[in-house]
Amino acid sequence: MIKETRLIDSFIEMVKIPSPSLNERGIGDYLLKALKELDLEVVEDDAGKKVNGNCGNITALFKGNGKRKILFSAHMDTVIPCEKINPIIEDGIIKTDGTSILGGDDKSGIAAMLEAVKVIKENNYDHPDVILAFSIAEEIGLLGASHFNIEKYSPDFGFILDSSGKPGTAVTKAPSSIKGELKIIGKAAHAGIAPETGINALYVASHAISKMKLGRIDSETTSNIGIVKGGEAGNIVMPEVSMKYEARSFSKEKIDDFVAETNEIFEKTAKEFGANFVNTVENGYTGFHIKKGSEILATVEKACNNIGLPYKEQSSGGGSDANVYNEKGFISVNIATGMFKVHTTDEMIEIKDIVDTCKLIIEMIKEFNK
């Protein structure tokens, strides 16, 4: 059975190890040791080198009967502030002293995975091949997962333990995203002596912005300009302005249309004023939608029913490693671990939810073995 004290002790131990993105060495070493103690085949890849981090993705193979291959994955990095994390346990809830995040995002997933393997080993349960993947740099753009050679393991199904919400919640739909910079290049001039010889980049940009769609575009699509930078002095006509923007949509087609439309508006407007427009838009992550009733979801639902967890499907507004794995053709859902108020210093998680996440992992492994 699950040893709750062992599970929570390891969770507390792990959250105390600071692991901001690209600086996952500490937690990586902890995991290498823990996984080797479990007698698993452990590998660290070279993703860290590729993205200028100090640790690679860590993967452990929990060899089973070979009937199937199931991947469980959680990310090692956290957002900041995380230099010194003081976890506090109160009334069955784990939180911090308010000076840092907790890092239950995503160490709750990691702790539950480790305990699940221990329980399966201790009880000698028959099980399929289980791949445990611990990714780096998820929080800064799914970098670890993008460099992870998932093809090498080719799992039948993947479970990313990285969502807010009660255990039993499956994220079956996530958006595609684009991000980049819109830059208008005008012309500098003395604002008092010869303003007519300049082209105010902000003035041009404001015309374009007034024509573009921003905010919630429709029920599936959003867009935002989050940072605007430009100008040199109050008496200089602004020569250049750059705007950081992003858009997300559950429809890849809509996002492509949106990018084309925004580009056209800016190009046309820049031309009207004799300015130039530079667009550095890039594709972010690719969305996914796993259909209700598909084998993966039916099995998760069955596992939830077996242990009395209410099963729920929901969509997410953000990306996770599941986006990357689905894009590569490996059907994956994101499973909630009970993490709450993530990315804030109020982050917390209920002990019961970490235990339930572990129970669900064990039950899913059993169900996928049938």
Ligand SMILES: [Zn+2]
């Ligand atoms: Zn996360």
